[in-house]
Amino acid sequence: MRRPERSMCIDCQDTPLGLSTKRIYKVALVGLGNKGYLYEKDDKMVASFKYSTHCQAIDAHPRFSLTAGCDIDPQKVEQARFDYHFTFSGCDYRKLFNDVDIDLAVVATSTGTHPDIIRYALDAGIRHILCEKPVSTDLASTRDVFDIVDRCRGDLFVNYWRFFDRSHQWVKRVIAEKTLGDVLKVCCYYGKGVKNTASHLIHLFLEYFGEIGWIKKLTGASSHASGEDPDIDFVFGTRSGIVGSVLHIPNDDYRIFEIDILCSRGRIRLADGGRGIELFGRESNSTLTNEYQLSRLGKSLSPTAGEAMFDLYSFIANVLDSGMRFVDYRALKTAELLDHLIRERESTSKLDTSKWN
Ligand SMILES: NC(=O)c1ccc[n+]([C@@H]2O[C@H](COP(=O)([O-])OP(=O)(O)OC[C@H]3O[C@@H](n4cnc5c(N)ncnc54)[C@H](O)[C@@H]3O)[C@@H](O)[C@H]2O)c1
Numbered sequence: 001m002r003r004p005e006r007s008m009c010i011d012c013q014d015t016p017l018g019l020s021t022k023r024i025y026k027v028a029l030v031g032l033g034n035k036g037y038l039y040e041k042d043d044k045m046v047a048s049f050k051y052s053t054h055c056q057a058i059d060a061h062p063r064f065s066l067t068a069g070c071d072i073d074p075q076k077v078e079q080a081r082f083d084y085h086f087t088f089s090g091c092d093y094r095k096l097f098n099d100v101d102i103d104l105a106v107v108a109t110s111t112g113t114h115p116d117i118i119r120y121a122l123d124a125g126i127r128h129i130l131c132e133k134p135v136s137t138d139l140a141s142t143r144d145v146f147d148i149v150d151r152c153r154g155d156l157f158v159n160y161w162r163f164f165d166r167s168h169q170w171v172k173r174v175i176a177e178k179t180l181g182d183v184l185k186v187c188c189y190y191g192k193g194v195k196n197t198a199s200h201l202i203h204l205f206l207e208y209f210g211e212i213g214w215i216k217k218l219t220g221a222s223s224h225a226s227g228e229d230p231d232i233d234f235v236f237g238t239r240s241g242i243v244g245s246v247l248h249i250p251n252d253d254y255r256i257f258e259i260d261i262l263c264s265r266g267r268i269r270l271a272d273g274g275r276g277i278e279l280f281g282r283e284s285n286s287t288l289t290n291e292y293q294l295s296r297l298g299k300s301l302s303p304t305a306g307e308a309m310f311d312l313y314s315f316i317a318n319v320l321d322s323g324m325r326f327v328d329y330r331a332l333k334t335a336e337l338l339d340h341l342i343r344e345r346e347s348t349s350k351l352d353t354s355k356w357n
Pocket of ligand 1: 030031032033034035036070071072073076091093108109110111113132133134159160161
């Protein structure tokens with residue numbers, strides 16, 4: 001079934017991120033763990049992100065009020081209530097959704113619990129949902145979530161936050177406008193599981209390069225070092241003909257992911273989970289024609305990555321103001337590609353080298 005891709009072509013340049021003085025939307029945040037609340041107490045996160053948690057981004061945003069907080073762990077509820085003065089709080093999201101007048105439910109619990117919580121929120125009449133990524137642990141339950149969101153005519157925003165980061169929108173424009181020529185190849189490394197981390201990469205590829213036409217696992221390249229979440233090496237091709245490789249690496253020495261976008265007149269390098277962005281181009285006065293002589297073009301380390309969650313909430317406010325629906329079908333496409341990858345039999349046959357001896 002072809003789904004409407006309406007309002008998916010958001011570019012932060014075109015999207016009015018400017019804030020108006022309209023209605024303030026009431027938010028219930030379910031899940032007061034790392035992403036919901038605790039990262040803001042982590043020095044490394046504080047150094048890297050202006051808004052590392054939903055609590056921080058909602059609290060700072062003039063168009064939202066953090067009305068209710070919920071976690072099954074009563075200590076987290078108490079601690080967050082002390083910091084954020086929720087009007088309502090508790091350990092049972094059902095009670096909150098039924099009893100409290102809420103505009104937006106934010107689901108930041110462990111991934112396997114997302115579908116039940118989203119379903120309950122929609123049943124309770126809450127039409128606007130922001131879910132942490134990935135939407136669920138498997139494709140079947142992810143599809144169920146999108147089906148029920150469509151049936152209820154609800155909104156589903158998914159926190160693939162790079163989508164809302166202005167630096168990534170800028171990279172997207174560099175690619176689309178061919179500032180460094182045509183994209184030739186894409187080379188990536190990632191750590192910590194295909195669902196957890198490569199999902200960010202795939203969502204970003206869909207944003208940068210458009211539809212992915214094929215995806216293939218490499219032989220002998222799957223392990224389960226990340227528990228339920230396999231570490232898989234894979235290759236992919238976009239409908240527009242760009243080919244990329246994505247290799248898993250242990251996360252101890254490398255952070256999250258790195259992407260190298262090799263273009264005909266230069267190169268875009270995204271290090272540190274996409275937060276460090278560098279552009280290289282051929283020297284304009286170079287007499288060498290074939291040599292890969294590159295120089296930095298000046299843009300380095302994404303200055304806005306730490307503010308992407310604030311921009312995400314601005315985007316949500318704009319959608320709610322407009323009365324239009326938004327569903328992040330790209331998150332469903334990401335789940336479909338991941339599922340294909342995980343279930344695919346290893347696709348490259350091994351060379352029989354016995355006859356060489
Ligand atoms: N967008 C990102 O970059 C990013 C970064 C980190 C985590 N995440 C995602 O955020 C989600 C949470 O991850 P985390 O690292 O914060 O995990 P976490 O374990 O630190 O926090 C999850 C919280 O949910 C609570 N919880 C679980 N079931 C619940 C229920 N039924 N009702 C209420 N509370 C419940 C737990 O008690 C816990 O406090 C995951 O889906 C993860 O993939 C996204």
